[in-house]
Amino acid sequence: MTNLPSPTMESEQFFDEEEEVPLEKDSPLHNLILLRTLQEIKAAVETIDVFTVPIPSRSANVVLSSLRAIVPTSLQHLRRLVKPCYIPDSLVDFLAVPTTPPEENILYLLVCPVTDISEENLRNFLQELPAFSTTGVVPRIMTVAVPSSQPISAVQATEWSAKYWPAVYKRGNPYGPHPSIVSQSLRALVDPEKHLRLAKQVATQAASSGEGLGFGAVIVDPQTGQILAAAGDARLRCKEKGWGNPLDHAAMRAIDMVAQRRLGRTQNVRPDNKVEVWDGKYLEDEEAPAKADTKADENSNTENEDKDGDADDRKDDGYLCHNLQVYLSHEPCVMCSMALLHSRVGAVAFGTRMTRTGALNAEEGGRQMGLFWRPELNWKFVCWQWKAEPGEEMKSHENVDA
Amino acid sequence: MQSALQIATSALQSNEVPVGCVFVHDSRIIASGRNDTNRSLCGTRHAELVAIDKILTTYPPSIFKETDLYVTVEPCIMCASALRQVGIRKVYFGCSNDRFGGCGGVLKVHEGDGTMDVSGNKIGAGGTGGYEVFGGIYSSSAVVKLREFYVQENGRAPVATSKKGRELKTDNLPVDVDVL
Ligand SMILES: [Zn+2]
Numbered sequence A: 001m002t003n004l005p006s007p008t009m010e011s012e013q014f015f016d017e018e019e020e021v022p023l024e025k026d027s028p029l030h031n032l033i034l035l036r037t038l039q040e041i042k043a044a045v046e047t048i049d050v051f052t053v054p055i056p057s058r059s060a061n062v063v064l065s066s067l068r069a070i071v072p073t074s075l076q077h078l079r080r081l082v083k084p085c086y087i088p089d090s091l092v093d094f095l096a097v098p099t100t101p102p103e104e105n106i107l108y109l110l111v112c113p114v115t116d117i118s119e120e121n122l123r124n125f126l127q128e129l130p131a132f133s134t135t136g137v138v139p140r141i142m143t144v145a146v147p148s149s150q151p152i153s154a155v156q157a158t159e160w161s162a163k164y165w166p167a168v169y170k171r172g173n174p175y176g177p178h179p180s181i182v183s184q185s186l187r188a189l190v191d192p193e194k195h196l197r198l199a200k201q202v203a204t205q206a207a208s209s210g211e212g213l214g215f216g217a218v219i220v221d222p223q224t225g226q227i228l229a230a231a232g233d234a235r236l237r238c239k240e241k242g243w244g245n246p247l248d249h250a251a252m253r254a255i256d257m258v259a260q261r262r263l264g265r266t267q268n269v270r271p272d273n274k275v276e277v278w279d280g281k282y283l284e285d286e287e288a289p290a291k292a293d294t295k296a297d298e299n300s301n302t303e304n305e306d307k308d309g310d311a312d313d314r315k316d317d318g319y320l321c322h323n324l325q326v327y328l329s330h331e332p333c334v335m336c337s338m339a340l341l342h343s344r345v346g347a348v349a350f351g352t353r354m355t356r357t358g359a360l361n362a363e364e365g366g367r368q369m370g371l372f373w374r375p376e377l378n379w380k381f382v383c384w385q386w387k388a389e390p391g392e393e394m395k396s397h398e399n400v401d402a
Numbered sequence B: 001m002q003s004a005l006q007i008a009t010s011a012l013q014s015n016e017v018p019v020g021c022v023f024v025h026d027s028r029i030i031a032s033g034r035n036d037t038n039r040s041l042c043g044t045r046h047a048e049l050v051a052i053d054k055i056l057t058t059y060p061p062s063i064f065k066e067t068d069l070y071v072t073v074e075p076c077i078m079c080a081s082a083l084r085q086v087g088i089r090k091v092y093f094g095c096s097n098d099r100f101g102g103c104g105g106v107l108k109v110h111e112g113d114g115t116m117d118v119s120g121n122k123i124g125a126g127g128t129g130g131y132e133v134f135g136g137i138y139s140s141s142a143v144v145k146l147r148e149f150y151v152q153e154n155g156r157a158p159v160a161t162s163k164k165g166r167e168l169k170t171d172n173l174p175v176d177v178d179v180l
């Protein structure tokens, strides 16, 4: 009973108000466009046919509880009983919504998906109820299309209410990151502009050195603000053998670097392929967090880690890249995206979208894989694309896995 | 495949998730690999990538087009993509990996343009060079090893946000295998 919307409430709101504190106008965070998840995109477009029938408002609760005996309650994101004035304009003619209040007030009842009961059975059932049997009025059953899944934001609920059927936004998001997680993660990003710039710098450096393609990755520890790794693509680096490793992508290398920091110098992350450690040289002109160790580990892997105990400063959280932030010049390929998931990173922001090879974006015009947030996978992270200023966009090898 | 299973056993003894693989070229094993994520503190050091690293110290990447992989567990999405990018010829695997599998378990990275999910929803464009996969070879031996490991318990993993319980499931794969 408690969940039933009261048919008499006059100015009921269709959704909960968000208590979001908006970003300041000139915040660089406005440049970060949140990626929608695969499910969110699906939820935004899928509709389902449902039965609706006008009923006398005074018998609304009786009809509702009687119906519960024959059809399951579903579609909790939609108003069960709607006053004529809240019926969306697009349905007013179709539903023959009375323009002037009739003598006896009516409500439009959203019955159930058309797959739950036949129209004939529903009509017979309703006709037996006192609401109809006393007057002999034949129930006017109609079919309308409504969104099949719940709205993911208050804005979407408002849109749906105006277009399909009054919708309820219940705080939360079953198809993607909860709005409060998004805003927390966004505010927790450590100078994304600077770190994305650094990712681009290492990308440029990789390309100009001839060691790799122009892709770059930076990994930052949000607890300390420290850059743990910055790596360019290195798939063309030949060494003495005369060939490179086609899997030495920027993100993979950056993940290796973080592990090598943690592992110390006594062991190698990749016994057959030496892993360098970020030496901080791109930060010379930046107001970098004044961490002494950015210079110290130039030659050995992690000389300083042993001294200041940095390698283990995260304790329980030091598992893989748990909740670290990753900044990438380009949208990563399937391998790198899954590597970020395996490493349990917390947030990812990338510059250029890779429509043919990128595995994070779920929107049309790309591979639509949305690997950053898929229900089947046991780790998820929040993901943004940095909106480049005109001319700032990095040229990309669009057919290549970044 | 029996060699791969032996290598998986050695991983088990080193407290790694017991996944092993061998790469075979001209009927000869050119490299083997086992899962190495716990020792290396690196979530990407899966058996397949460890072995690919070894191969590339001796052979050029072109060798992969005449090389087949035998691995005890279906390659994950990351490894399935890596195998595609190096241009592997064929992949033979033991048990399937319905939590992270990239060769049919969750996604089908190996075929078409690599974007298909298990229900065959195909979207997106581009991509060439898939490879053939053959699963279910000594599948139960591979599963038994994984079970043994999860009885030992992978104590390093933090509790994931959406984790359902840590009990062993009786179906194909134990829960919490995130390092395959
Ligand atoms: Zn990549």
Ligand SMILES: [Zn+2]
Pocket: B046, B047, B048, B075, B076, B077, B078, B079, B080, B179, B180
């Ligand atoms: Zn793998």
